[in-house]
Amino acid sequence: MKRVLLPLLAIAALIGVWALYVHLGHVNADDMPAPTQVARALYDDRDTLWSNFLVTAREILLGIALAVVAALAAAFTIHFSTTARLALYPPLIASQAIPVVLLAPLFVLWLGFGLLPKLLIIALVSFFPLVVTTTAALQRVDPNLLKLMKTLDASRLQTFRTVELPAALPGLFPGAKLAAVFSVIGAVFAEQGSSTSGLGLLYMITSNNLELPEAYAAVAILSAFAIMLFALLTVIERRALPWAYHPGR
Amino acid sequence: MPAIAIQNVTHTYPGIGRKRPPTTALENVSFTAETGQTLALVGPSGCGKSTLLELICGLLAPSVGQVESEPAALTPQSDLLLPWLSALDNAALPLRLHGASKQAAREQAAPFFTRFGLAGFEHSRPDQLSGGMRHRVSFLRCLLAGKPVLALDEPFASLDAITRAEMQSWLTDALRAEPRTVVLVTHDVEEAVLLADRLLVLSPRPGRVIADISIDLPHPRKRTDLQITELRAQALEHLGLPA
Numbered sequence: 001m002k003r004v005l006l007p008l009l010a011i012a013a014l015i016g017v018w019a020l021y022v023h024l025g026h027v028n029a030d031d032m033p034a035p036t037q038v039a040r041a042l043y044d045d046r047d048t049l050w051s052n053f054l055v056t057a058r059e060i061l062l063g064i065a066l067a068v069v070a071a072l073a074a075a076f077t078i079h080f081s082t083t084a085r086l087a088l089y090p091p092l093i094a095s096q097a098i099p100v101v102l103l104a105p106l107f108v109l110w111l112g113f114g115l116l117p118k119l120l121i122i123a124l125v126s127f128f129p130l131v132v133t134t135t136a137a138l139q140r141v142d143p144n145l146l147k148l149m150k151t152l153d154a155s156r157l158q159t160f161r162t163v164e165l166p167a168a169l170p171g172l173f174p175g176a177k178l179a180a181v182f183s184v185i186g187a188v189f190a191e192q193g194s195s196t197s198g199l200g201l202l203y204m205i206t207s208n209n210l211e212l213p214e215a216y217a218a219v220a221i222l223s224a225f226a227i228m229l230f231a232l233l234t235v236i237e238r239r240a241l242p243w244a245y246h247p248g249r
Numbered sequence: 250m251p252a253i254a255i256q257n258v259t260h261t262y263p264g265i266g267r268k269r270p271p272t273t274a275l276e277n278v279s280f281t282a283e284t285g286q287t288l289a290l291v292g293p294s295g296c297g298k299s300t301l302l303e304l305i306c307g308l309l310a311p312s313v314g315q316v317e318s319e320p321a322a323l324t325p326q327s328d329l330l331l332p333w334l335s336a337l338d339n340a341a342l343p344l345r346l347h348g349a350s351k352q353a354a355r356e357q358a359a360p361f362f363t364r365f366g367l368a369g370f371e372h373s374r375p376d377q378l379s380g381g382m383r384h385r386v387s388f389l390r391c392l393l394a395g396k397p398v399l400a401l402d403e404p405f406a407s408l409d410a411i412t413r414a415e416m417q418s419w420l421t422d423a424l425r426a427e428p429r430t431v432v433l434v435t436h437d438v439e440e441a442v443l444l445a446d447r448l449l450v451l452s453p454r455p456g457r458v459i460a461d462i463s464i465d466l467p468h469p470r471k472r473t474d475l476q477i478t479e480l481r482a483q484a485l486e487h488l489g490l491p492a
Contacts, residue, residue: 144327145325145329147303147306147323149346150306151306151308151322151323151396152343152390152394153343153347154346158346162331162342162346163331166331166333241333243332243374243375243376244332
């Protein structure tokens with residue numbers, strides 16, 4: 001119960017501070033809408049918001065899926081080959097240092113206005129935390145366990161499947177949670193580069209038109225979606241890895 | 250032919266840069282172990298006991314000298330059970346690795362749970378087992394590897410004194426039921442004298458064999474027996490410790 005109640009209270013408190021600031025701080029409503037205005041926009045524009053949300057959610061989920069596949073492949077390659085680790089890590093880091101805002105228009109230029117450039121941008125921002133945490137988790141496996149597997153005649157592949165991979169799973173989830181949150185940011189950039197619909201595009205259009213309550217409503221939905229993805233991953237993590245979460249039970 | 254033959258083995262670990270000079274863990278060590286013998290290795294920390302086990306298990310090649318051993322399975326210091334597998338699946342792991350189906354491996358491992366005091370814990374996860382239980386499962390896994398030699402690296406070091414005493418008599422019984430050639434590394438002289446047929450005392454690093462004591466006493470042994478306490482005193486003397 002506390003798990004649900006406390007974060008709700010914290011969010012309510014933040015909204016309260018925001019409302020007080022707008023009402024007592026003599027802030028121009030055109031500069032910063034009050035939470036009530038945003039709530040009204042959420043309700044009034046619900047059809048537009050929902051249909052655009054569906055577009056963005058689809059991009060995000062597909063983007064994450066792409067990132068997970070690519071990141072696991074990269075992490076396994078890095079784990080198995082020192083050459084690959086030495087060669088791949090610097091370009092990986094470089095790929096993260098290039099601002100997505102720069103890449104988004106380039107991807108559109110190369111790949112057109114379809115789904116693909118958006119997926120690539122979302123995958124690109126989600127990819128890195130996944131690779132780093134998975135690689136780290138694979139390398140943290142107790143070396144004594146690997147010795148033991150050798151004396152039990154396990155092949156390299158058997159050791160990977162029976163020991164290293166399951167041992168790395170608890171490390172994979174923190175990366176996936178980060179990726180889930182980053183992917184939402186990635187989606188906004190991606191849609192601003194090339195899009196005909198989506199919450200990112202909606203945000204850009206409404207904020208350019210100074211329809212701030214509508215713009216904030218789009219952001220609120222994106223935030224809620226990020227929280228939902230994060231929570232969903234936490235639930236999956238606990239279900240899938242009970243041994244990592246309930247020691248002694 | 251002996252099960253294990255170690256001849257003039259010296260092992261040096263390479264250094265790393267300037268800060269870590271090379272260390273010689275073992276120096277000119279020679280001994281043999283007969284099939285079915287339980288051989289205990291005692292010595293101060295860092296005397297190369299674990300290195301010897303890794304040499305016997307073929308995890309390391311000696312810098313100098315020769316190591317010949319029948320295939321050996323290692324029981325590590327900590328139980329190293331896989332936390333995501335049940336006790337039964339942990340014990341059956343070597344069978345699975347040798348190609349048995351999950352079902353067949355379980356069926357083959359299950360009878361050992363009854364024989365070795367683990368009945369009823371087949372489906373428990375390792376974190377639900379006591380330290381002693383976990384060590385039983387770990388030992389069983391080593392046994393089911395089907396190797397003629399068992400290399401036990403301080404198997405009971407992490408257990409409390411009472412559980413340790415229990416496990417020592419448990420191991421004696423287990424080995425009588427499933428005879429193997431055993432190399433037991435321990436820093437507990439009493440444990441060595443209680444369990445082993447022969448006791449090698451190693452010097453501080455670099456480890457050399459400084460005493461070879463045979464323990465020709467019937468099992469079960471009592472730690473209060475005069476002969477046991479005498480052998481214990483003898484070994485402690487070689488280690489330069491008061492009895």
